[in-house]
Structures are given as structure tokens and as C-alpha cells.
Amino acid sequence: MADNDRAPLGVGMIGYSFMGAAHSQAWRTAPRFFDLPLDPQMRVLAGRDPERTAAAAHRLGWDSTETSWQALVARDDVDLVDICTPGDTHAEIAIGALEAGKHVLCEKPLANSVAEAETMVAAAEAAEQRGVRAMVGFTYRRVPAVQLARQLVADGRIGEVRHVRAQYLQDWIADADAPLSWRLDKSKAGSGALGDIGAHIIDLAQFVTGEQITGVSGSLRTFVTERPVATEFAGLSGQGGTERGPVTVDDAAVFLADLSGGGVGVFEATRFAYGRKNAIRLEVNGSKGSVAFDFEDMNVLHFYDAADDPVVAGFRRIQVTEPQHAYIGHWWPAGHGLGYEHAFTHQAVDLVEAIAAGDQPTPTFADGLAVQRVLAAVELSSESGARRVEP
Numbered sequence: 470m471a472d473n474d475r476a477p478l479g480v481g482m483i484g485y486s487f488m489g490a491a492h493s494q495a496w497r498t499a500p501r502f503f504d505l506p507l508d509p510q511m512r513v514l515a516g517r518d519p520e521r522t523a524a525a526a527h528r529l530g531w532d533s534t535e536t537s538w539q540a541l542v543a544r545d546d547v548d549l550v551d552i553c554t555p556g557d558t559h560a561e562i563a564i565g566a567l568e569a570g571k572h573v574l575c576e577k578p579l580a581n582s583v584a585e586a587e588t589m590v591a592a593a594e595a596a597e598q599r600g601v602r603a604m605v606g607f608t609y610r611r612v613p614a615v616q617l618a619r620q621l622v623a624d625g626r627i628g629e630v631r632h633v634r635a636q637y638l639q640d641w642i643a644d645a646d647a648p649l650s651w652r653l654d655k656s657k658a659g660s661g662a663l664g665d666i667g668a669h670i671i672d673l674a675q676f677v678t679g680e681q682i683t684g685v686s687g688s689l690r691t692f693v694t695e696r697p698v699a700t701e702f703a704g705l706s707g708q709g710g711t712e713r714g715p716v717t718v719d720d721a722a723v724f725l726a727d728l729s730g731g732g733v734g735v736f737e738a739t740r741f742a743y744g745r746k747n748a749i750r751l752e753v754n755g756s757k758g759s760v761a762f763d764f765e766d767m768n769v770l771h772f773y774d775a776a777d778d779p780v781v782a783g784f785r786r787i788q789v790t791e792p793q794h795a796y797i798g799h800w801w802p803a804g805h806g807l808g809y810e811h812a813f814t815h816q817a818v819d820l821v822e823a824i825a826a827g828d829q830p831t832p833t834f835a836d837g838l839a840v841q842r843v844l845a846a847v848e849l850s851s852e853s854g855a856r857r858v859e860p
């Protein structure tokens with residue numbers, strides 16, 4: 470039931486795998502830990518398989534189901550459409566929902582191409598004129614330690630940005646016998662490590678520095694070119710059969726980047742870093758100091774102030790768990806820490822608050838398009854051998 474003194478916000482979600490589960494957790498917890506101006510109601514989950522969708526709706530906490538995104542979007546009790554599907558469906562669903570007057574939250578990357586992303590931005594800008602909002606799901610921005618890093622840079626605490634060093638390291642397909650999934654199929658995912666996890670570090674670098682990537686020189690690799698076809702798959706793992714199929718995306722992406730403030734960046738996204746399960750590392754070196762974040766120690770930010778007394782200078786290990794830090798006051802006492810899932814809750818909170826205030830939530834679809842342009846520039850540089858490609 471909707472909370473009596475707050476207007477309901479009917480939510481419909483499409484897709485119920487890894488991201489669907491993370492977003493469902495966010496919709497369940499957001500109104501219970503944050504005083505929201507609207508009351509999110511988990512109205513409907515859409516999936517193609519009726520039985521599996523019904524089971525997922527029961528497990529994840531959705532009131533009803535539909536077997537098509539069109540039926541979900543058409544419902545009068547849906548005010549916001551949450552897209553948790555592979556990238557090949559983002560454009561048609563987001564544009565359909567925006568044109569139907571529904572707010573949209575779309576998982577990253579925004580689309581599988583710059584052209585698609587441009588059509589989504591156009592639809593979002595037209596919908597904004599009617600008070601309809603759209604956000605793209607770069608959730609790592611909403612980790613409190615990342616928020617603190619951005620604040621320190623914005624406050625000039627590290628001076629002018631000279632270096633960005635960004636890595637996103639996973640190993641879930643380092644085993645050549647790990648089966649195929651939609652993330653390894655270009656027609657579904659658009660690209661491999663580059664778009665799936667490289668997109669995150671591109672957005673993080675631009676978010677924390679407040680600068681844009683203005684040129685890249687990149688190289689993509691596919692180490693394993695065919696794999697067993699999956700007989701079952703969930704999240705990031707599954708079972709393969711005897712049939713084999715082609716890998717049509719990159720396994721790893723590395724690139725150099727120019728930053729709009731004159732600095733330089735080194736980026737690495739791979740699914741073959743054995744031992745690294747979800748290691749996101751960002752270090753920004755400036756003219757007056759540095760900040761460094763490692764998702765494997767996600768409640769901590771390291772900060773170096775070059776003005777410190779050399780006798781006692783060193784990286785400060787800041788526990789970002791004080792009530793003064795972003796979002797923390799709504800959760801636990803100092804030192805208890807947050808997890809991967811909390812950034813999804815923060816994402817839902819910020820979206821609901823923006824909708825209620827009539828503000829534009831961030832990251833916008835235009836922010837998503839900016840990331841898409843960098844992805845395309847890295848792909849072009851890798852394919853052409855061009856030393857520098859502008860996004």
C-alpha cells in the first residue's frame with residue numbers, strides 16, 4: 470500500500486537477472502531508509518517467459534507481471550520504467566517509455582552505438598519539456614567514497630588534474646571453458662569489457678575530475694574466440710554444453726586518454742585478470758595531491774595532501790562512514806560500512822527526489838551519450854590503428 474501522505478510512484482521493471490535483482494533491492498529499501506517525497510510502488514515486472522517472470526516477481530517483490538515491455542509501458546499504474554535488459558533493447562524501450570510519458574531509468578551503457586544513444590538523448594530532451602525525466606545507471610558514482618573524491622577535486626584539494634589511472638578488473642571468463650552469455654555477443658551487448666565495465670571507469674573518471682575525455686588511443690583484445698554454448702546461465706556464471714559458438718566482443722580494452730583540463734589518463738578494462746573479481750581502481754594525481762579509490766575496499770578513500778609536513782606526509786586512509794559523508798547518515802553508525810547494493814539504493818533515492826522536485830536527475834542520457842562517444846572512439850582507434858581519435 471502507498472504511504473498515505475506521499476503520492477505513489479508506480480515502478481515497472483523490465484528484466485530480472487543480475488541488474489534486475491540489484492534494482493529490485495534498491496526499490497525495496499529506498500523508501501525504508503530514506504524519507505522520500507514520493508512512495509515507490511513495485512507494481513510490475515516484465516519478462517518474456519511467464520513462469521520464470523512470475524517466480525522472479527515473487528522472489529524480488531513485484532506485485533504483478535507482464536510478458537512484454539510494451540504491455541508494461543502501456544499500464545496506467547506505471548509512472549517510471551526501469552530498464553534492466555541487455556543493451557540491444559535499451560533504445561526501443563527507453564524511447565517507447567518516454568514517448569508514453571513515463572520516467573526512465575536505463576542500465577549502462579546507455580546503448581550499443583552512438584547513433585542509438587543520440588536517438589535516446591533526443592527522446593529524453595523532448596520528454597523533459599513535458600516534465601518526464603531520464604537517468605542512466607552509472608551506480609558507482611553513488612558510492613560515498615567516490616562522492617568524497619569528487620568533492621575533494623572540486624574543492625581544489627589536489628589542484629590541477631595531471632593523471633587519471635583507472636582500472637576495472639574481473640576474471641569471470643578467464644577460464645576458456647566458461648560458457649557464452651549475452652555479454653559475449655556483440656549483437657546483444659554492443660561490445661565486451663569495453664562497454665560493460667570500461668563504461669563505468671570512463672564515467673567515474675569524468676565524474677570525479679569534472680573533466681571530459683577529449684581524445685583516446687586504444688587497443689581491444691579477444692583472447693578466447695569461441696566457447697561452449699550455455700545450457701544454463703545466471704548473473705555471471707553458467708554451465709556449457711558440447712555445442713560451441715563464437716565470441717564476438719572484446720575480452721579486454723586498454724586505452725590512453727587526453728583530459729579536457731590538460732591531463733592524461735590510462736584506462737584498463739578486462740575480464741581476464743585472474744584473482745580480481747570486481748576490482749575498480751581510480752587514482753587521480755593533481756598538482757597539489759592525489760585521491761585513490763579501490764572498490765575492493767569501497768568504504769575507504771585515500772587522500773594525499775602535498776602540503777603536509779614531509780615528516781608525517783602520506784596517503785590518509787579515510788573511512789568514508791561518517792554521517793557527514795554522502796548518504797551514510799541514512800544507514801549505519803560510523804565504521805560499519807556499505808556494500809555494492811547500496812549504490813543502487815542511492816540511485817533510486819536520487820531519481821525519486823529529482824522527479825518530485827522537477828529537476829533533471831544525473832547522470833543524464835546526454836552523460837550516457839558522452840560515454841558512448843568515448844567507447845566508439847576507442848573501438849575506432851583499435852580498429853584503425855589511429856594514434857588519437859576524438860570522441
Ligand code: SOE
Pocket residue numbers: 487639665666705747
Ligand atoms: C558485469 O561486468 C557487471 O555485472 C556489470 O555489467 C555491472 O555494471 C557491474 O556493476 C558489475 O559487473
